[in-house]
Amino acid sequence: AQKVTQAQTEISVVEKEDVTLDCVYETRDTTYYLFWYKQPPSGELVFLIRRNSFDEQNEISGRYSWNFQKSTSSFNFTITASQVVDSAVYFCALSDLNNNDMRFGAGTRLTVKP
Amino acid sequence: GAVVSQHPSRVICKSGTSVKIECRSLDFQATTMFWYRQFPKQSLMLMATSNEGSKATYEQGVEKDKFLINHASLTLSTLTVTSAHPEDSSFYICSARDPGGLYSEETQYFGPGTRLLVL
Numbered sequence: 001a002q003k004v005t006q007a008q009t010e011i012s013v014v015e016k017e018d019v020t021l022d023c024v025y026e027t028r029d030t031t032y033y034l035f036w037y038k039q040p041p042s043g044e045l046v047f048l049i050r051r052n053s054f055d056e057q058n059e060i061s062g063r064y065s066w067n068f069q070k071s072t073s074s075f076n077f078t079i080t081a082s083q084v085v086d087s088a089v090y091f092c093a094l095s096d097l098n099n100n101d102m103r104f105g106a107g108t109r110l111t112v113k114p
Numbered sequence: 115g116a117v118v119s120q121h122p123s124r125v126i127c128k129s130g131t132s133v134k135i136e137c138r139s140l141d142f143q144a145t146t147m148f149w150y151r152q153f154p155k156q157s158l159m160l161m162a163t164s165n166e167g168s169k170a171t172y173e174q175g176v177e178k179d180k181f182l183i184n185h186a187s188l189t190l191s192t193l194t195v196t197s198a199h200p201e202d203s204s205f206y207i208c209s210a211r212d213p214g215g216l217y218s219e220e221t222q223y224f225g226p227g228t229r230l231l232v233l
Binding site: 037042043047095106 | 146148152155156157158159160163205207211220222223224226227229
């Protein structure tokens with residue numbers, strides 16, 4: 001069965017702080033995709049990253065970085081120098097390589113205070 | 115990039131009426147679309163997988179007679195909430211799978227969502 005756990009329900013930081021959002025997953029598949037999405041108050045999901053299970057290389061995109069550790073089944077997301085506009089709910093998700101059966105974590109609500 | 119639209123974006127209806135939500139892939143053909151439901155402050159839950167030209171596959175616990183899905187063309191899937199009740203009030207999100215091609219991978223794109231309020 002596919003399962004994604006985001007243990008942090010809510011996180012509050014002050015602007016310019018770094019923050020890491022945790023994601024732990026379970027799957028019986030040997031190949032899969034991992035995702036991070038941002039959901040602002042408008043509700044529309046904003047795609048942030050997709051990572052293939054073959055590729056354990058960490059990725060950096062501007063202030064965002066992702067740490068994929070297959071050994072611990074984790075795919076953590078770090079925002080460096082957080083900004084108020086980063087305030088949103090962030091979801092980690094898992095799917096098979098056909099993009100089927102996408103399962104979302106419970107989400108982490110991030111509040112960045114000025 | 116690929117775009118998926120949903121219509122309407124927001125709907126309010128009376129209890130007992132039926133509501134239809136459309137999901138369209140605007141610049142690619144989607145043989146498979148997915149419907150999710152999100153209650154306030156909760157995660158997205160997959161309701162069903164919609165396949166063009168065949169019956170939808172529903173997740174456990176989702177009533178197929180209540181949530182009718184029709185994937186009549188390669189760019190359109192509809193979700194009809196029949197005899198809606200207040201407990202059906204939720205945020206409904208569709209996604210469409212772009213099969214990709216020679217130079218692009220298969221990708222799933224999400225629509226902007228539809229907020230349903232049943233009074």
